[in-house]
Amino acid sequence: MNQTALAPQAGTADEPVEISHIRNFSIVAHIDHGKSTLADRLIQMTGGLTEREMKDQILDSMDIERERGITIKAQTVRLLYQAQDGETYTLNLIDTPGHVDFAYEVNRSLAACEGSLLVVDASQGVEAQTLANVYQAIENDHEIVPVLNKVDLPAAEPERVQQQIEDVIGLDATDAVMISAKTGLGVEDVLEAIVTRLPAPKGNPNATLKAMLVDSWYDAYLGVVVLVRVIDGKLKKGQKVRMMGTGATYDVDRVGVITPKLATLNELGPGEIGFMTASIKEVADTRVGDTITDEKKPTETMLEGFKPAQPVVFCGLFPVDAADFEDLRAAMGKLRLNDASFSFEMESSAALGFGFRCGFLGLLHLEIIQERLEREFNLDLIATAPSVVYEIQLRKGANDEGEPEVEELHNPADMPDVMKIEEIREPWITATILTPDEYLGPILKLCQERRGIQKELSYVGARAMLVYNLPLNEVVFDFYDRLKSISKGYASFDYQITGYEAGDLVKMQILVNSDPVDALSILVHRSQAEYRGRAMCEKLKDLIPQHMFVIPIQAAIGGKIIARETIRALRKDVTAKCYGGDVTRKRKLLEKQKAGKKKMRQFGKVDIPQEAFIKALKMDS
Incomplete structure (x- = not known):
């Protein structure tokens, strides 16, 4: 490693930073393409932590992140880098998650930056999440520097991947930086590219304070710690600030930066990313994307902010x-x-x-x-069983006001009477699937089975890119697992929710001994109701133990039974104590047993073990 690149980290905290020497950037990539490893090397080369303090995936702080090898929370770190032109630059790096479930973390991280490093694995090439994240960066007007990682692997094909970036994304990749984040090869060139190719932030230090709330988390000692990006003005210790979205006011206790240790400062200027604490009690009080301004001299216009993360x-x-x-x-x-x-x-x-x-x-x-x-x-x-959020359009006059009303349905057991429902709408997604050509047939079949509508099929070298519209209901159970097993792990998948569409959906109930079991109610498409109902009844037949009476298990839509299985009764030998004698004695005992079983069947309670619920609900696999 080039020792000249190391800049002293201590003693510079209180010096004001010139805005032209700040670079704010995020690292975007598909899962496992080396974002967190590159972040480790950048921290190491700029002296952010000593060799003793360094460990792999230093920014992945949760045990579960380290075990699974994934990033869940976007993490921020401020580094000092002495460039080849002799100037010292302040680099604010945000390491973002790659998985589709945490796309909201990526979005807000990108809004705080002016540029992005697009990391692509030189052996795997462009994947579905690479596309999703880079398009988000382009929407935020980012300058993008392509970085090809893992060029030291025997399977690496940097020229092919460069061409792929140009063909699929439309970015010029001729001057992409070739690196191996694991060994540190080429990381010095990444630092130079950040300084020379990414723009400095803009901002007026003399204007009134305007800052964006990027993230917040709870600390047992400090209360809520708020990550901010200062746009204009200065954020100082002791200042009284107002959150424009919620209207709440706070006195700032401390401001500082993350290096990745917390280092306090007197103030943060325009273009800087740092933290503040202000005796805030709950994370719910800090809305991501909110505008922070001075209480006495508030800014006139709020920042656009973000849509709150919607559970799906x-x-x-x-x-x-x-x-x-x-x-x-x-x-x-x-x-x-x-x-x-x-x-x-x-x-x-x-x-x-x-x-x-x-x-x-x-x-x-x-x-x-x-x-x-x-x-x-x-x-x-x-x-x-996981379920999605449905929209139910009620008929006119179905509610007290007499107006048509839209209700959200989170739990199929809470569905209103069918006679009151005009239509049921379900969420749809646009899915992008990248797969090697040989697995295309089975993947097309899987998408058709899940009621998918094909929008696009194109080729990027030997790989096919599929764009499908699919109901989220069909994807949420086991689609991803099935896709990975069909393609032997080579296909990648990304989706975006596009909106709600009306569908022929019905509520399917499971009746055990004629009693409905709420926990097993599901909403299904009418075309698949019979298949699902039959499979569920067969599964429950094996899971519910025999009782002293016959137990019918039925799947029903409204009053119509669409599938049935029967658990036979346990038979106790009531004639065992009869030795010889008249046959009428035996017959009398058997008749008495028969009458008792009939009565039990009417009033008997069926005990369903808890593991039967779990296994029956997992039946979609």
Whole structure:
């Protein structure tokens, strides 16, 4: 490594930074293309941390991020770099997640920067998330520097990938920086490219304060820590500031930067990215994208801000042991402190007891929240089948006001009477799938099975790029797993929600001994209701133990039964105590048993074990 690149990190905190020497940039890429590893090398080469303090994926602070090798939260770090022209530059780096579920993290990170490093794996090439993230960067008017990573691998084909970037994205990749983030090869060139090719931020230090709230998290000692990007003016310690979106005012306790340790300053000037604390109690009080301004001299115009992250997948989380309910409530409250996109409300189920209906941004988000609850708070949880949010258009006069009304349906069990419903609308997505040519046939078949509408099919070298419109309901269960298994892991998938469309959807109920089981209600498309109903009944037949009476298991839409399975009765030998004698004695006992079973069938209660719910709800695989 070039030792001249190392700049002293200490002692420079209080010096005001000249705006022309600031570079704000984010790293965008597909999952596993080397964003976090490149961030490690940049921190190491600029002396952000000593060799002793360094560890791999230093910005991935959660255990679950390090174990899975993914970034969940966007992380920020300020570095000082002495360039070849002798000047010292301040680099504000934001490392962003690559997974589709955390696209909202990427969006707000990009809004705080003027440029992006587009990292592409030189062996894998352009993938679906590469496209999604780079288009977001282009929408934010970013200057983009292509970086080809992993050029030291035997399978690397940098020339082919350069051509691919030009063909697919339309970016000029002739001067792409060739690096190996793992070994540090070429990282010095990345630092020079940041300084020479990315623009400096613009801003007026003498104007009134205008800053963007980029992120916030909860710290046990400091309260809520707010990450800000100063656009105009200065943010100082002791200043009284106002959040323009919520109207709340706060006194600033401290301001500073993340290096990646927290370092306090006296003030932050225009173009800088840093943090502030102001005795804020809850993360919910700090809306991402809000404008922070001076209370005495507020700015006239607010920043555009972002749409709040909308949950798209809902599922019920219930404690296995009912006594853990209060612990679960407390654990969810703590998780909510650091993840404002996670929402929950209490619900109860006849089968599973008390629990919570939770909203997530996707299945990976659901999986990570569930794993964090189980691991960090030592809870045993049951998750019900994930479902999406439906819109229900009620008929005129169906509600008290007499106007047509649109309701959101999160749980199929809460669906209103069919006679009141005009139509049911379901969310649709536009999915982009990149796959090697040999797996194209099975993937097309999978998309057709899931009611997909093909929009586009084009080729990028030997790889096909598919664009499909699909109902989110069909994707949310096991689409991603099926896609990966069909393509032996080579296909990549990205989606965006496009809106709601009316569909021929019906509520399918499962009846056990003629009683409906709420926890097993699902909304399905009419064309697939019979297949789903039959599969669910067959599964439950194996999961529910035999009772002393016959148990019918039925799938029903309204009053119409569409599938049925029967669990045979356990037969007790009531004639065992009859030794010889008249046959009428035996017949009398058998008749008595028959009458008892008939009565039991009318009034008998069926015990459904909890594991039967879990397995039946996972039946989509």
